[in-house]
Amino acid sequence: GRRIRVHAPQDPDRRVAFLGDQLKKDLLGESADAVGQLVKIDGVPFQVVGVLQTKDQDSSYSGRDKDKIFLPASTFKAIYGPDEIDNLIFQVLDPRRVADAKRKVTEVSARRHRFDPADDEAIQMWDTTEGMKFLSTFFVAFRAFLGVVGALTLVVGGIGVSNIMNVAVEERTKEIGIKMALGAKRRYVIGQFLFETLTITLVGGVLGFATSWIICAVFPSLGLEEYVGRPEISGQVALLTTLVLGCIGLVAGYFPARTAASLRPVEALKM
Incomplete structure (x- = not known):
């Protein structure tokens, strides 16, 4: 204009x-x-x-x-x-001097309109910076809460994967016995079950990232962006989540894999 x-x-x-x-x-x-x-x-x-x-x-x-x-x-x-x-709406150029500006406005208004500047009821001020501080603290706490929930979810998921692999070991005992009778080494059996565990974990991680991407893509159309912001997938969080998933997959698969590798071929074939 x-x-x-x-x-x-x-x-x-x-x-x-x-x-x-x-x-x-x-x-x-x-x-x-x-x-x-x-x-x-x-x-x-x-x-x-x-x-x-x-x-x-x-x-x-x-x-x-x-x-x-x-x-x-x-x-x-x-x-x-x-x-x-x-x-009256005013903006302070230096956010660090908001309190000083509020006090000065109150003093000037008190002199002009003849009221006690110490009287909190004489003039009311809405300081939006206080609201922003509260919201910032709230969202930091909310992110921390979501982080804890996410970590617990990953741990529970790892326990579930471990249980699945234990069942797989029990159901494939004869298969393991045959492989070991034919000369398969323990590290081969451990590697096989670790690979299967990591594959399951990878599929779950891909589905989780895909769901997050869909939510981030659809969220702007809900009209809530100006109220709560726009969700984004952080590269650091994605990398950290991938590393955590890998560690959980290794831990979840190691014990079932060790159980499978410790089976004796003769006993495994009898089951």
């Missing part, structure tokens, strides 16, 4: 408007150039001088900025006639 003069004269006849990006799409379409167009508010025409850039907004006072239309304060006052300002 055009340059907006912050210190422009207070002209109540300036019928200009600044559109939220989603509102612009709803009113004028996706590709239309909104600047210079006229939009009507309560039957009064306003010239569009700019469109809000797309941004992430996880909190709002009375709706998200992308769905709003902004007017000059003097124009709004001339049309709708509010005599008082009951809401």
Whole structure:
């Protein structure tokens, strides 16, 4: 849009408007150039001088900025006639000085409107940075919880794979006996069952990664991205999970494989 003069004269006849990006799409379409167009508010025409850039907004006072239309304060006052300002939004350039800025705003407001700056009920402030800190802490704890649940799931899965391989050893006792009677060495038997265990683990891991990929691909279409973010598959997490799966597969398959390799051919053939 055009340059907006912050210190422009207070002209109540300036019928200009600044559109939220989603509102612009709803009113004028996706590709239309909104600047210079006229939009009507309560039957009064306003010239569009700019469109809000797309941004992430996880909190709002009375709706998200992308769905709003902004007017000059003097124009709004001339049309709708509010005599008082009951809401003031300000942003601190240095996030580390939020507390200082809040205290300064309170002191200035107290001098102008004659109230005790120590009175917490005189002026109310909504500090969005506090909400962000809470959300950051919450999501860190939530990720840790999911990590613990995931680790327990992998351990339980490893126990399940180990039980499956124990059953396989029992069912294939004669097969093992024949192989060992024909000269198969213990390391061959151990290697065979370890390979089968790792194959089962690999298939489970591939299915898990495929499910995660589908969830990440479908999630944006649910419209929750601006509230909880967009899930992504981290390369580090994927590598760590692969290593953990491999270790669990080796541990889960080693004991059944050792049991199979310790069978005596004569006894195995009798079973």
